[in-house]
Amino acid sequence: MTAIDIRDVSLEYGEGSGARLILSDISLTVRSGEFLSVIGPSGCGKTTLLRLIAGLVTPTRGAILCGDRKVDRPSRDRAIVFQDYGRALLPWRKIWSNVALPLEGGNIQGAALRERAIELLKVMRLEAVADHYPDQLSGGMQQRVQIARSLAQEPKIWLMDEPFGALDAITRQQLQDEVARLAAERNMTVVFITHDLEEAIYLGDRVVVLGAHPGRVVEEISVDLPKPRDQLTTREDPRFLAHRHHLFGLLQGH
Ligand SMILES: Nc1ncnc2c1ncn2[C@@H]1O[C@H](COP(=O)(O)OP(=O)(O)O)[C@@H](O)[C@H]1O
Ligand SMILES: [Mg+2]
Incomplete structure (x- = not known):
């Protein structure tokens, strides 16, 4: 196909x-x-x-x-992952909240939104930094956050x-x-x-x-x-x- x-x-x-x-x-x-x-x-x-x-x-x-x-x-x-992870993440949002971004306005709300973001962070082995901010992470970790975020929209x-x-x-x-x-x-x-x-x-x-x-x-x-x-x-x-x-x-x- x-x-x-x-x-x-x-x-x-x-x-x-x-x-x-x-x-x-x-x-x-x-x-x-x-x-x-x-x-x-x-x-x-x-x-x-x-x-x-x-x-x-x-x-x-x-x-x-x-x-x-x-x-x-x-x-x-269709989800895009950009090279420039520094600009792709919102610096004022915690890591979990960056990952939750594509889910906002959907049918997952409140505490469930954070839970879903944490699940996605676990896929990338990043759950330990859920409450950090992007500038506290290395480049590789920031890029994994961007990847986790792109998975939130369950792209084909x-x-x-x-x-x-x-x-x-x-x-x-x-x-x-x-x-x-x-x-x-x-x-x-x-x-x-x-x-x-x-x-x-x-x-x-x-x-x-x-x-x-x-x-x-x-x-x-x-x-x-x-x-x-x-x-x-x-x-x-x-x-x-x-x-x-x-x-x-x-x-x-x-
Ligand atoms: N929005 C735009 N307006 C005008 N020219 C653009 C725009 N975006 C890219 N270009 C031009 O298109 C060409 C291809 O760019 P790009 O797709 O970014 O190449 P690559 O990703 O292969 O380096 C470049 O010459 C670039 O300057
Ligand atoms: Mg390019």
Whole structure:
């Protein structure tokens, strides 16, 4: 089953003679439950593509369908996790209250709201800091709070925009495994943007490479590595190295 169907999508910013083509004729389908990695050079339109899928931006041409519905606005079914956890969390709210944010105005209220937030924090092993404020947490913990918050809306589609780009290598690897596990357990469809080639292969069922000026699909590969992946053995697998070799050349423009 197709979860996301991107049909001949182009996007221009600006109007008239000031119009700039940012993304050109993107066609991509993402299967339900698939983990799709998207990689490409800075400025090629990765964030813009994610914003289109989220329904925060409307294509100039073409259309995006989720299920059989055309995407024309944000939906609770599609959660975004941003790279910039510092700006994504509200500094004046305690951790649990940040996580509860997407639940506010829904049918969970009062003490139950906090309980639900704590349950989500437990998923990310953060219950001990429920009453802390964001600036009391490390970057990796703040990013896990943002992930917990995105799970509050029980998304079918998880959109991640270089979520680990600002984290140190060890934290990054831990979070890669947590995200892979959660996506599989909850059968979410994931579009994962990264500029880290190894991360793209490690996590993805498929890797799409975007080229720049204008942003377009230049390569698409299936990653034939068994799941769950393993930080040591997967990265040493000859198939992993072959994918890395192939895509590295493409990203360098060879
Ligand atoms: N709201 C906007 N208005 C005009 N130009 C934009 C806007 N957002 C992004 N751009 C431009 O679109 C291009 C792609 O940006 P972006 O999607 O952020 O790339 P990436 O995430 O791959 O680094 C860049 O040239 C950027 O300057
Ligand atoms: Mg970006």
